[in-house]
Amino acid sequence: MAKLPFLISLFLLLLSLASAEIKNLKISDDSRPMILFERFGFTHTGQATITVSAVSVVSSLESVDAARLGFFLLSEESLIQVLLELQTNPSFCVLDSKYITPLFTFRDLSPPPHSFFNRSYPITAPNEYSLFFANCNPESRVSMNVRTELYNLDGRGKVKDYLSAGLTQLPSLYFWFSVFYFLFFGYWIHFCLTNKNSVHRIHLLMGVLVIVKALNLLFAAEDKHYVKVTGTPHGWDVLFYIFQFIRVVLLFTVIVLIGTGWSFLKPFLQEREKKVLIIVIPLQVLANVASIVIGETGPFIKDWVTWNQVFLLIDIICCCAIIFPIVWSIRSLRETSKTDGKAARNLSKLTLFRQFYIVVIGYLYFTRIVVFALRTIASYKFQWVANAAEEIASLAFYAVIFYMFRPVEKNEYFVLDDQEEEAAEMALRDEEFDL
Structure with missing residues (x-):
């Protein structure tokens, strides 16, 4: 039984x-x-x-x-x-x-x-x-x-x-995506230098995230290449796991920091926002340990099913945790708009963070649900399609977020005239009435 x-x-x-x-x-x-x-x-x-x-x-x-x-x-x-x-x-x-x-x-x-x-x-x-x-x-x-x-x-x-029939394309796939991210990083550095007076600390952290993502994909390509031709990764899996860990922790940290408005709306974090980071980062460490156990030992170990469940549970918790700071920022902006007399500016910020919220939710949904569905329904010969979809979604997510929060001297969200100010006040009053 x-x-x-x-x-x-x-x-x-x-x-x-x-x-x-x-x-x-x-x-x-x-x-x-x-x-x-x-x-x-x-x-x-x-x-x-x-x-x-x-x-x-x-x-x-x-x-x-x-x-x-x-x-x-x-x-x-x-x-x-x-x-x-x-x-x-x-x-x-x-x-x-x-x-x-x-x-x-x-x-x-x-x-x-x-x-x-x-x-x-x-x-x-x-x-x-x-x-x-x-x-x-x-x-x-x-x-x-x-x-x-x-x-x-x-x-x-x-x-x-030695790669499965549906995964033999992964070395080339990961290599070309790493090239895209290296080009992305070069453009980001050029853009930051061009607008250096508007660069905040968060922009530097975003740049680090991109280069780590590029290196992570490069080492993933090398890992899969050596597995493909020799049957063993020849140590490239160690570098892959190291940069995978750094990338995931950085990604969740950047999302939390942007969501709190750090470096854009305020130069510091509140206690509850610090607690989110304190919770998310250790959980990501544990999730990466589970990922390494799953990837390196294989399903033959007795606790393999348990490690899978641990990884999935932690991933869900982290995805939920990083949403809270964005919701807090939206609520704070809505409350501030009633008192500081800058309705249009706050409305534009509110719009920005609502868009950010939608983009983050869409990214998490696609990479956790849609990609899993693709792996489930795709023929074994086309398993690489799910990996490609995940990387395309990630690249699109990075591009959208970096564009939304790019360093510019006159941000289109914050440059407003008197007429827009009056229109924004009416919009905020209508929104408050609808709520």
């Missing part, structure tokens, strides 16, 4: 899982009925090489059936069928299912003490498959070393591509 909720959790998480590269994994005293190792999109030249060594099985029962322990491939469509089989018969062994692609069982291992197995399997039906290990022996625990090597061959059948 324990296999059914486990498979349901995997089914939901597999929608966003995409792994690759050569993995060397160690399973120790594991009693799980099913262990997910990898998910990979194979072409008609796909190969799966699996090496198992140092195998031991400990059971509280008298004997262990070696044929009840084994590896198999399972497509997403077949996973639904297996779920139905387990729902009908909870004691059903998935190795008996007609919907799986069996690879080998422990009966195929060399005799003890070596207990070794190594074989490559050609993929005859191109599709996206998940590599599973099943243990249908109740009250038994398995220990083993597993090396997985999943790849596709090029048209000549010689060069290995």
